[in-house]
Amino acid sequence: MTPLEPDDRELRYAEYVLGVLDARERAAVERESAERPDAAAAIDAWSQRLSPLAAEIAPLEPPARVWDAIRRRLRLDERTRVAPRAAHAGLWENLRFWHWLGLGSAAISATAIAVLLAVILRRPTPPPIPYMAATIVQADHRIGWTATMDIAHSRMIVIPGVPRRLSAGRAPELWLIPQAGRPIPVGMISDSAAVTIELPASLVARLGPTAALAVSAEPVGGSPTGRPTGPVIGTGAIGAAASAPTSPATAATRPESPPGSRAA
């Protein structure tokens, strides 16, 4: 197949939104959308154009059993009864709060986060909230960033430690390195501020102890090719932050991880 011209590509996104592509073509567009912000934006624009047509479909009240099933599936009752959301929102806000307080961010290592989470999760709240963490360590053995992944809400907060200074016109870009396959762009991060990144479902599905995070130096808008083009600044294995402190789990299995990145 010949490479698509920009107009053809645009048309492809329109066809995706309209729904005329077959399963294989749909999957290809979804991959593009996960990897390229311009593709995602074009798809959003076409949704905006075509979705109003749904107004021609009369609403139809679903039977009550659907909501019951959703509640059971998401364990909403347990959540509201024994796991008041304030505790979780509070934790998330806490991570930012610490940072803004100016507490040495390097001190908030994955270890600290893991311990904090373990304490919180040990409260009698049955559904464990899956968090993962990674400490991104640089060649100078200093912590560049810590990343905490909130799986339930598909987001990641990346807090700078003592990141290496980059040359002008370069910015740090975060990548997910799957066990097999090429790096997947996660987003641009900052060397001075905490950044929250919303994660597409396709990316969340690939987070786990076999994957790692890496940061490379890229042009300010991000890698133009969708692959790392600049030098790698740091890497860190992903560990299950929600595991109990005594668990042997996670991050210390990769040779480049210093002892401090052990999640337990």
Next chain:
Amino acid sequence: MPTEDRATLERLLRETGAGDAQAFQTLYRLSSARLFGVCVRMLRDRDEAEEVLQEIYTTVWRRAASFDPALAAPQTWLVALARNKAIDRLRQRREATLEDAAALDDVIDDRPGPSADAETQEGYRRLHDCLDALDPKHANSVREAFFSGATYMELATRLTVPLGTMKSWIRRALIQLRSCLETG
């Protein structure tokens, strides 16, 4: 169904994204009839539509935090998510039975729902006018595609035209729609 105004849906999505189960329930109450209508219409099977509706709201719960009101109206976001889930389900079905459109008329009528909010109404009016400006064959193909989630191949079979013709009708229609909506 109560009025789903944009600001209310935006707030509910934001609160759902923060893990508020109460807000999520309200969001479901306000939006599920519209999305269920879309599912039944596309899947033509109520049991399957119920399953897909479950998947849709499970995804809404998990992804609400990624909703950005600057990028999309909440209605658009929800409808797009619902249609995507329904289309994915259609693609999983190998033996799709798309022929008996008539059976569906018992279940659903095609008039615009009374509860669409003003913003959707405005978007709908413009889209409707632009569709009206197209060659009727092209406009029909676009509607058929939108409401059935059928592939090019299935549409060509159903409307008994060659595949290439169906593709060119729809592509031309999409290009014209875009420029019509931009100028409108």
